[in-house]
Amino acid sequence: xxxxxxxxxxxxxxxxxxxxxxxxxxxxxxxxxxxxxxxxxxxxxxxxxxxxxxxxxxxxxxxxxxxxxxxxxxxxxxxxxxxxxxxxxxxxxxxxxxxxxxxxxxxxxxxxxxxxxxxxxxxxxxxxxxxxxxxxxxxxxxxxxxxxxxxxxxxxxxxxxxxxxxxxxxxxxxxxxxxxxxxxxxxxxxxxxxxxxxxxxxxxxxxxxxxxxxxxxxxxxxxxxxxxxxxxxxxxxxxxxxxxxxxxxxxxxxxxxxxxxxxxxxxxxxxxxxxxxxxxxxxxxxxxxxxxxxxxxxxxxxxxxxxxxxxxxxxxxxxxxxxxxxxxxxxxxxxxxxxxxxxxxxxxxxxxxxxxxxxxxxxxxxxxxxxxxxxxxxxxxxxxxxxxxxxxxxxxxxxxxxxxxxxxxxxxxxxxxxxxxxxxxxxxxxxxxxxxxxxxxxxxxxxxxxxxxxxxxxxxxxxxxxxxxxxxxxxxxxxxxxxxxxxxxxx
Amino acid sequence: xxxxxxxxxxxxxxxxxxxxxxxxxxxxxxxxxxxxxxxxxxxxxxxxxxxxxxxxxxxxxxxxxxxxxxxx
Numbered sequence: 001x002x003x004x005x006x007x008x009x010x011x012x013x014x015x016x017x018x019x020x021x022x023x024x025x026x027x028x029x030x031x032x033x034x035x036x037x038x039x040x041x042x043x044x045x046x047x048x049x050x051x052x053x054x055x056x057x058x059x060x061x062x063x064x065x066x067x068x069x070x071x072x073x074x075x076x077x078x079x080x081x082x083x084x085x086x087x088x089x090x091x092x093x094x095x096x097x098x099x100x101x102x103x104x105x106x107x108x109x110x111x112x113x114x115x116x117x118x119x120x121x122x123x124x125x126x127x128x129x130x131x132x133x134x135x136x137x138x139x140x141x142x143x144x145x146x147x148x149x150x151x152x153x154x155x156x157x158x159x160x161x162x163x164x165x166x167x168x169x170x171x172x173x174x175x176x177x178x179x180x181x182x183x184x185x186x187x188x189x190x191x192x193x194x195x196x197x198x199x200x201x202x203x204x205x206x207x208x209x210x211x212x213x214x215x216x217x218x219x220x221x222x223x224x225x226x227x228x229x230x231x232x233x234x235x236x237x238x239x240x241x242x243x244x245x246x247x248x249x250x251x252x253x254x255x256x257x258x259x260x261x262x263x264x265x266x267x268x269x270x271x272x273x274x275x276x277x278x279x280x281x282x283x284x285x286x287x288x289x290x291x292x293x294x295x296x297x298x299x300x301x302x303x304x305x306x307x308x309x310x311x312x313x314x315x316x317x318x319x320x321x322x323x324x325x326x327x328x329x330x331x332x333x334x335x336x337x338x339x340x341x342x343x344x345x346x347x348x349x350x351x352x353x354x355x356x357x358x359x360x361x362x363x364x365x366x367x368x369x370x371x372x373x374x375x376x377x378x379x380x381x382x383x384x385x386x387x388x389x390x391x392x393x394x395x396x397x398x399x400x401x402x403x404x405x406x407x408x409x410x411x412x413x414x415x416x417x418x419x420x421x422x423x424x425x426x427x428x429x430x431x432x433x434x435x436x437x438x439x440x441x442x443x444x445x446x447x448x449x450x451x452x453x454x455x456x457x458x459x460x461x462x463x464x465x466x467x468x469x470x471x472x473x474x475x476x477x478x479x480x481x482x483x484x485x486x487x488x489x490x491x
Numbered sequence: 492x493x494x495x496x497x498x499x500x501x502x503x504x505x506x507x508x509x510x511x512x513x514x515x516x517x518x519x520x521x522x523x524x525x526x527x528x529x530x531x532x533x534x535x536x537x538x539x540x541x542x543x544x545x546x547x548x549x550x551x552x553x554x555x556x557x558x559x560x561x562x563x
Contacts, residue, residue, distance in 0.1 A: 431555040435506070438548065457532055474509055481506045481555050484499050488562060 010211050012218045012225075014149050019226030021152035022201035022287035024280040025101075026108035029257045031194065032238055037251025039191035046192050047238045051231030054199035057354045057387035058227045059377040060361040062220035065205070066374040067364070069215040074353040075295050079302065081360035081367075085417055090356045091299045092413040097349020098292035099326055101201070102285055103333040104346055106130050109281025115255055115274050126334040133286045134327035137293065140316040151283040158276030159233060162261055162269070166240035169264035193397035196390070198234055199227070200350045201284060216374030240264075289327065296322035304420060348406045355391040358384035425488070432485030439478030446471035496562065503559030510552030517545030 010018065036043045064077045075091030103126070110125035136147055205212075205222050212218050241250060241260045253259040257277070261269035297319035300309035313320040361377060361384045377383045419427050448454045450468040459467075520527040521542045528534075533541055 435555045477505050480502045
């Protein structure tokens with residue numbers, strides 16, 4: 001019997017909408033206000049420049065996506081170009097960042113909705129959104145693509161109304177003059193690094209390449225089309241926003257675009273744009289769940305993670321175990337509401353991913369010059385080098401705490417890779433030793449408690465005795481576990 | 492199932508449970524639920540170290556316990 005596999009049922013329109021929908025997160029329209037505060041009216045050209053910088057990397061995605069038409073996105077590209085730990089590390093960060101991006105989109109949706117319904121519970125709403133879209137993804141890419149396409153079309157229509165309505169309003173008001181950037185060239189650079197996040201998500205097209213019809217034609221077209229639409233959309237929205245409200249005022253709004261819509265179109269405009277942004281949050285959640293599950297599927301398929309994660313559902317032809325595992329972890333992050341941690345993880349993961357993709361293009365052109373490439377990045381090697389330079393530039397403006405977080409996540413990845421690749425029996429021996437050590441430690445603590453060398457404040461003698469016996473029990477279990485792991489047979 | 496495999500399953504399950512309880516205890520102490528910080532005599536500044544220590548102990552116990560529980 002043939003092994004079930006992913007179905008190719010995404011056409012050009014749905015693939016393009018996948019890229020746009022993955023990018024149009026509600027959070028993006030909130031950070032525009034902060035960036036306006038950094039760069040003043042220069043925020044408009046910055047949005048355009050960020051789109052062009054992002055497009056360089058999108059060309060690399062298009063080249064690799066058509067040359068290597070397999071699921072997994074950046075991870076698959078890194079595996080073909082480098083293999084071993086670099087590919088595992090890329091997949092690890094790609095999976096984490098997509099999972100965090102899912103949580104962020106769901107939380108963003110909940111915050112946007114709370115503008116109209118202030119009584120809702122933010123974490124609970126975010127959790128419900130993740131669960132609902134995990135179920136939608138479980139049912140297959142046809143349903144996922146259809147739902148995503150409809151949602152993205154609605155959001156684009158609402159933002160179109162905002163741009164046209166706002167533009168008409170701007171024509172009827174006197175022009176204002178202000179310096180381009182209130183805090184100079186550093187403000188412009190900081191805003192550029194900050195706003196680069198606007199275009200994250202369009203690479204969802206590459207992650208779903210195994211499900212795209214005629215990938216040689218549709219993947220590069222969809223990637224370039226979605227980038228062009230997004231550049232036009234974001235530039236128009238920001239132009240209208242700073243045309244109606246000064247950047248300084250904009251930077252003090254929790255929902256800047258809804259605030260601008262209220263000034264130009266009245267309360268109905270604010271409600272409409274809030275609905276649009278809420279829907280955008282849903283679309284981004286949907287695409288991110290799909291992207292993270294495909295990365296997990298690919299890493300499992302290649303033996304880096306347990307094989308159970310790459311099981312394909314016989315009826316829906318979706319990687320259901322990967323979707324469920326990712327959704328469970330995402331729900332935990334969404335429920336905690338640790339927004340800053342989630343944002344940092346998202347940005348770092350994508351920066352690493354962008355760099356690897358551009359490096360992979362250069363490497364594969366050298367080591368595999370005869371690889372069939374239905375699409376080639378134009379102006380090679382300038383485009384991938386420009387993409388790498390943009391990533392390095394971004395890192396210069398990232399907070400040191402984010403870099404420390406990245407280092408920690410890298411160490412965890414190294415541990416996971418080592419545990420998986422070094423061999424089951426040797427790992428068991430290592431854990432046997434650790435358990436013996438823990439047993440000895442708990443025996444020592446039990447001794448200190450039993451002899452009253454450790455004073456537990458506000459605890460009666462009876463409870464102290466009970467704690468002593470609990471610690472003794474833990475110590476015995478740890479020692480037994482250590483011995484059993486050490487004497488385990490090598491099978 | 493021989494006696495050693497039964498023992499491995501019991502010890503593995505117990506060790507995994509202990510690990511899970513350790514991680515719950517880490518969060519209870521971090522958020523000072525039931526006044527645990529005062530009971531242990533730990534300052535609010537130093538609780539981060541306790542949090543990470545308990546989480547690491549918990550994780551190691553869970554992984555070791557799962558190795559035993561799923562022993563072939």
